Amino acid sequence: MxxxxxxxxxxxxxxxxxGAYFSSRNQTAVLPGVLAADMKYQPMNIxxxxxxxxxxxxxxxxxxxxRHRDIFSAGPPxxxxxxxxxxEASRKAAEVPAGPPxxDVQATFYGYALNLQTGKRQxxxxxxxNEDVFIVSEGGTLMNRFKVLKIGNNTAELExxxxxxxxxxxxxxxxxxxxx
Numbered sequence: 515m516x517x518x519x520x521x522x523x524x525x526x527x528x529x530x531x532x533g534a535y536f537s538s539r540n541q542t543a544v545l546p547g548v549l550a551a552d553m554k555y556q557p558m559n560i561x562x563x564x565x566x567x568x569x570x571x572x573x574x575x576x577x578x579x580x581r582h583r584d585i586f587s588a589g590p591p592x593x594x595x596x597x598x599x600x601x602e603a604s605r606k607a608a609e610v611p612a613g614p615p616x617x618d619v620q621a622t623f624y625g626y627a628l629n630l631q632t633g634k635r636q637x638x639x640x641x642x643x644n645e646d647v648f649i650v651s652e653g654g655t656l657m658n659r660f661k662v663l664k665i666g667n668n669t670a671e672l673e674x675x676x677x678x679x680x681x682x683x684x685x686x687x688x689x690x691x692x693x694x
Contacts, residue, residue: 617681621648621656622688623670635665640688 583591593601621639629636629651639648639656650662660672668685 614677614679617672617674617679619656619660619672619681619683621683623683623685624688625685626665626667626670637662637665637670644688 581591581594620642622642623637624640625638627636627638628634632651634651634653636649636651639650640646641648641657648656650656652662652665654662655675656662656672659675661675662670663673663680664671669682670685671680671682673680
């Protein structure tokens with residue numbers, strides 16, 4: 515910044531400072547109290563200033579019939595028994611019965627090849643004991659339990675023979691080969 519710019523900025527700040535000083539001096543202080551001192555005091559018109567004990571007794575005998583809740587907790591008030599029954603009934607009506615568990619294939623799909631003679635793909639499965647290797651063509655059976663429906667580039671679609679349920683297994687490295 516040049517010397518000339520610094521001088522202009524300093525001058526502007528001084529003008530603002532002087533303006534703020536004089537504007538704060540010219541403000542009048544607000545006096546506390548009543549400014550209309552010429553008004554005369556008039557008391558309120560109350561016929562009988564005695565306590566109404568009959569009304570107080572009536573209030574003391576009343577019971578609170580609304581929801582009881584802790585005013586110091588931020589949560590919603592507790593539900594009434596009727597509301598709880600309605601909610602439970604709606605939950606039971608909305609429950610969907612759980613289906614059968616997902617199929618558990620005790621083998622890992624770790625590769626495929628194309629049989630040039632038949633034109634079908636063959637999938638390579640490694641049993642979970644990491645000893646047995648299965649080579650199954652499309653339409654063949656795996657472990658006498660699953661039928662191989664389709665072999666894709668990254669997945670193999672299987673159908674359980676006994677139930678007809680289907681599952682898809684992903685192409686992955688066997689657990690024994692994962693670190694190499």
